[in-house]
Amino acid sequence: MTAPMAYDYIVVGAGSAGCAVAAGLAERQAGSVAVIEAGPSDAHPFVKIPMALMWLMGSRRDWRFKSAPMAGVNGRRINIPRGRMVGGSGSINSMVWFRGRASDFDGWNVPGWSWADVEPAFEEVEAKITPNRLAAPHPLTDRLHRLFGGNGAAPPSPDYESAGVCHFNMRNSRRWSAADAFLRPAASDHDLTVITGRIVRRLHLDKGCAKGVILGGAGEDTVITARKGVILSAGAIGSPDLLLRSGIGPADSVTQQTVVVDGVGQNLHDHPGCGMHFAGAETGYGLTLKQAGQWLAAPLNLMRGRGPLASPTVEGAAFFNARGDGSDPDVQSHFIPFFMNHAGHRYAPGSGYFADVCVCRPKSRGRLMRRNGQLHIDLGLFKDEADLDTLTHGLFRLRSLMADAMGDAAAPEVYPAGAATSHDDMRAHVRANAGTAYHPVGTLRMGTDPDAPVTPTCDVRGVGSLWAADASLMPAVTSANTNAPAMMIGHRAASFIAA
Ligand SMILES: Cc1cc2nc3c(=O)[nH]c(=O)nc-3n(C[C@H](O)[C@H](O)[C@H](O)COP(=O)(O)OP(=O)(O)OC[C@H]3O[C@@H](n4cnc5c(N)ncnc54)[C@H](O)[C@@H]3O)c2cc1C
Incomplete structure (x- = not known):
């Protein structure tokens, strides 16, 4: 079946946050929603069997990013695994469930994201995830x-x-990801379409607004229109990279500048x-x-x-x-x-x-950028x-x-x-x-200051009809594992976007 070429909302990436934001929009009947995922479905026994994550890492369901050589670790390049399938990194992770500390969120100092604001959102997420x-x-x-x-x-x-x-986040000793808890139920009950195996190469921009996405593939590029807007949920590496590829970012990191947003790709850090x-x-x-x-x-x-x-x-x-x-x-x-x-x-x-x-709360910061057409990921370790x-x-x-x-x-x-x-x-x-705990965040930091690429209501600054919702929004990484906070961000973003 050929997918329709227009939806109200397009969510880029069916990861931990993308599943939650897409389901939140669909449940609110905000309009038709399409989620476009670069990787395949998660229907593979290794995704369900808890121990099998060790075989998924390094497989075709992993983006297998590598950092740039980093001085702090003797010039080594380290592995940055990221899930590439429905469920995203939440389909290859260890499923450890931690919200973080209340002071992590209060410390973000972003209106609408204090502990008092996010605690109810965690509770709503956990009602569906039932961590145990x-x-x-x-x-x-x-x-x-x-x-x-x-x-x-x-x-x-x-x-x-x-x-x-x-x-x-396991049920009956099997993985229970955001795809299980949010995406599939919403796709079966609401106007939500999941498109797998298609990579979004660029945003389709018109007069400073996101009007859709451009899919790469064999032959010609395909444009899919988003009548109400596009939500970036491609993760802390994928989301800023997509902006840079679309000409949105700091002047020294994009070739064909469309919009200057200095903070894109800055503030990259991990545990x-x-x-x-x-x-x-x-x-x-x-x-x-x-x-x-x-x-x-x-x-x-x-x-x-x-x-x-x-x-x-x-x-x-x-x-x-x-x-x-x-x-x-x-x-x-x-x-x-x-x-x-x-x-x-x-x-x-x-x-x-x-x-x-x-x-838990690293002070070092790195940066993601594009250099000579190549992705350059400096985690800034030490x-x-x-x-x-x-x-x-x-x-x-x-x-x-x-x-x-x-x-x-x-x-x-x-x-x-x-x-x-x-x-x-x-x-x-x-x-x-040293390596990392596989928790990269921060590359599209939320904030009220003009240097923050994303506003507290998840709008990408300087571009109309474009939002971001994933781990890249965290101004500072939470004190423990980041899957629960990523889902909470997606869940909460849906209410801002639908409003
Ligand atoms: C090996 C590993 C173990 C981990 N263990 C834990 C753990 O036990 N507990 C925990 O809390 N956290 C853990 N994490 C971290 C946690 O899984 C992530 O923080 C969380 O999943 C991030 O969610 P996200 O939505 O920001 O990004 P992701 O879940 O990575 O989702 C991004 C999605 O976007 C898709 N995408 C990217 N670019 C494009 C594009 N151009 N076009 C279309 N689709 C695109 C990707 O394929 C992916 O599906 C682990 C991570 C890894 C990699």
């Missing part, structure tokens, strides 16, 4: 709550030092993180002779919500102060009860577990050395916390272990090994 505690965590993950006096019932919180099994590997006979899930039976039974156990295939890899988290000085948590640790080979071999034999440290210091201290504290939590089940640390005993060695280790 992991049904059958690995016994090692169940040890985490011993830290900080927790009782194991409540999930850890970025508000205070805490550790334990996380809550997840910098670095891991610690532990290996010991029959500790975490791994490839050993003794665990062969467990792997053979894994498909059956998945049906019962147990075993390695039912694990979203990250099972638990801890929030703590890196220096242990009694102040608020400034780092988050993700706990993965799987043996992860530190040389990067996917199928190395062994048993063990992994934990990382990520800086531009501000305070982030490096916090991460370095956090790894030392993680070392002792892991020993306390695992107790008699602890496995020896195998990396960095003896290579990082002094502060200087650990700092060097972080520069040589």
